[in-house]
Amino acid sequence: MITATSIDVHELTKDYGAVRAADGLTFRVEPGRVTGFLGPNGAGKSTTMRIVLGLDRPDSGTATVGGRPYRAYDEPLRHVGALLDAGAAHGARTARDHLLCLALSNRVPASRVDEVLAESGLASAAKRRVRTFSLGMRQRLGIAAALLGDPPVLMLDEPANGLDPEGIIWIRTLMKRLAGEGRTVLVSSHLMAETALTADHLVVLGRGRLLADMSMNAFIEEHSRPRVRVRTTEPERLRSELTRAGLTTEPDGPDHWAVDGATPEEVGTLAARHGIPLLELADDKASLEQAYLRLTADEAEYTAAVPAGASEAKTANTAKQEV
Numbered sequence: 001m002i003t004a005t006s007i008d009v010h011e012l013t014k015d016y017g018a019v020r021a022a023d024g025l026t027f028r029v030e031p032g033r034v035t036g037f038l039g040p041n042g043a044g045k046s047t048t049m050r051i052v053l054g055l056d057r058p059d060s061g062t063a064t065v066g067g068r069p070y071r072a073y074d075e076p077l078r079h080v081g082a083l084l085d086a087g088a089a090h091g092a093r094t095a096r097d098h099l100l101c102l103a104l105s106n107r108v109p110a111s112r113v114d115e116v117l118a119e120s121g122l123a124s125a126a127k128r129r130v131r132t133f134s135l136g137m138r139q140r141l142g143i144a145a146a147l148l149g150d151p152p153v154l155m156l157d158e159p160a161n162g163l164d165p166e167g168i169i170w171i172r173t174l175m176k177r178l179a180g181e182g183r184t185v186l187v188s189s190h191l192m193a194e195t196a197l198t199a200d201h202l203v204v205l206g207r208g209r210l211l212a213d214m215s216m217n218a219f220i221e222e223h224s225r226p227r228v229r230v231r232t233t234e235p236e237r238l239r240s241e242l243t244r245a246g247l248t249t250e251p252d253g254p255d256h257w258a259v260d261g262a263t264p265e266e267v268g269t270l271a272a273r274h275g276i277p278l279l280e281l282a283d284d285k286a287s288l289e290q291a292y293l294r295l296t297a298d299e300a301e302y303t304a305a306v307p308a309g310a311s312e313a314k315t316a317n318t319a320k321q322e323v
């Protein structure tokens with residue numbers, strides 16, 4: 001159901017010359033949770049966000065906020081706060097003046113400017129010209145601008161870009177708080193570990209198409225294979241019994257085996273049947289990164305070449321750096 005603060009993308013298609021940046025995309029971003037917007041380079045995330053903000057026109061389909069096109073809002077900053085391009089601020093203006101201009105044109109009280117400067121950690125740099133800002137400071141300013149109108153909907157394109165560790169914790173906490181307040185939060189990221197800590201729900205694109213739209217837990221569950229980690233006093237005997245049962249094992253530390261495609265119940269029962277003592281038996285939960293790489297393996301347009309003879313593990317590492 002379209003709500004007053006949902007972002008609704010319907011049958012969205014956008015071509016740039018021969019490149020189809022969005023290919024019949026349909027999804028809804030719901031309020032009250034952080035939705036991670038994932039996909040390899042060039043998957044269409046920024047294009048979709050730009051179209052939602054009316055900065056680009058789709059060839060077909062619609063994108064609305066609260067059931068209305070962004071352009072239909074008189075004071076859009078009070079409805080949707082967005083961080084798309086942190087370099088967008090006018091370099092000759094001070095941070096405070098930049099925010100003040102935005103506030104005035106959206107009937108946001110000037111007092112909000114100092115509030116968001118303080119919230120984003122820029123209070124002491126308020127009177128500095130934006131062109132003297134570091135990447136992380138620009139990013140903080142972009143986030144401050146997104147918060148200015150106290151909007152119920154936030155769209156942030158890679159907000160952690162350039163932030164220092166304190167800044168990353170700040171943005172993580174901020175997004176969770178905003179969602180906890182019932183706002184709609186859509187955040188694109190290539191940082192899987194960070195997304196795993198922040199997002200409740202995921203929308204994943206690949207080459208302009210929707211690959212997944214589901215909860216974080218369901219996504220990891222659906223796109224990973226079960227795996228068990230086991231430690232025993234009789235590693236060789238356990239391995240031969242596991243192999244006999246058709247399971248693949250690989251060493252995972254002293255006296256440890258990782259058993260692919262198996263559940264703790266299967267491995268525990270098998271060990272008990274053969275009287276093999278187990279010292280540890282754990283469900284080796286896949287990470288978001290593993291699940292994501294598995295889903296998007298065939299969707300990444302720009303991947304580094306893998307040197308001949310590289311092992312699968314090396315391939316995974318190369319892909320990790322790509323994400």
Ligand SMILES: Nc1ncnc2c1ncn2[C@@H]1O[C@H](COP(=O)(O)OP(=O)(O)OP(=O)(O)O)[C@@H](O)[C@H]1O
Pocket residue numbers: 016019020021039040041042043044045046047048
């Ligand atoms: N203004 C434009 N002109 C031409 N091609 C464009 C334009 N904007 C985007 N594209 C192309 O559309 C595709 C989708 O790009 P987009 O920036 O939306 O991807 P993305 O998922 O945000 O990628 P990234 O993670 O690298 O930021 C890419 O192939 C890109 O080159």
